[in-house]
Amino acid sequence: MKGVIFNILEEMVIDKCGMMAWNDILDKLGQDGVYTAGKSYPDDKLFALVGEVSARLELPAEAVVGAFGEFLFDQLARRYPVFLETQATLKDFLKSIDSVIHVEVRKLYESPDLPTISYREPEANTLVMEYRSPRQLCLLAEGLIRGAASRYKESIEMTHPVCTHQGADHCDLIIKFNGPAS
Ligand code: HEM
Secondary structure, X not given: OEHHHHHHHHHHHHHHHOHHHHHHHHHHHOOOOOOOXXXXXXXXXXXXXXXXXXXXXXXXXHHHHHHHHHHHXXXXXXXXXXXXXXXXXXXXXXXXXXXXXXXXXXXXXOOOOOOEEEEXXXXXXXXXXXXXXXOOOHXXXXXXXXXXHHHOOEEEEEEEEEOHHHOOOOEEXXXXXXXXXX
């Protein structure tokens, strides 16, 4: 994972739990806390940080990853507002991740670790995002999608009936668009 992802996790922990908690977590894991945005670090380092945050907050790691996805979306949107400006609806935005946004990410960062996302539209108000990644961060993807929905002020229902954590070869994230959020 790129250092920028670690930087944003640090921001979230400091925001929610304070600087002391972040320093304690780094001490406990023996990490120095210096992550250069464009440099890649082992995924295990990120997973260890998430594990420690989940122990401190007494929340399952899955909940921490999901909440981090929402926070991450907000921070990425702030850093790269141009990607949101070009898409008028949440559905168009989500459809642009694989072919536009992550393509731009490949130009900005050297060899980023990105998922492959393909799409199906069984109905006009439904989008199926087929997520594939050796990192199996489908819950991060769910959080990012929830973050995008709140940025676009749209109400969605999301289900995840097919999942690599249950032995499938990909995840299906099914998003139903319910119009403007009330
Ligand atoms: C709903 C919107 C998005 C979804 C579902 C999504 C999905 C993901 C996921 C799941 C990962 C983790 C890696 C993996 O699973 O293999 C990832 C990584 C990443 N994404 Fe996205 N993404 C979204 C929007 C964005 C936006 C707006 C940006 C802005 C530039 C962005 C930039 C990145 C970067 C920099 C990484 C890390 C690459 C690395 O660590 O090497 N993504 N994305």
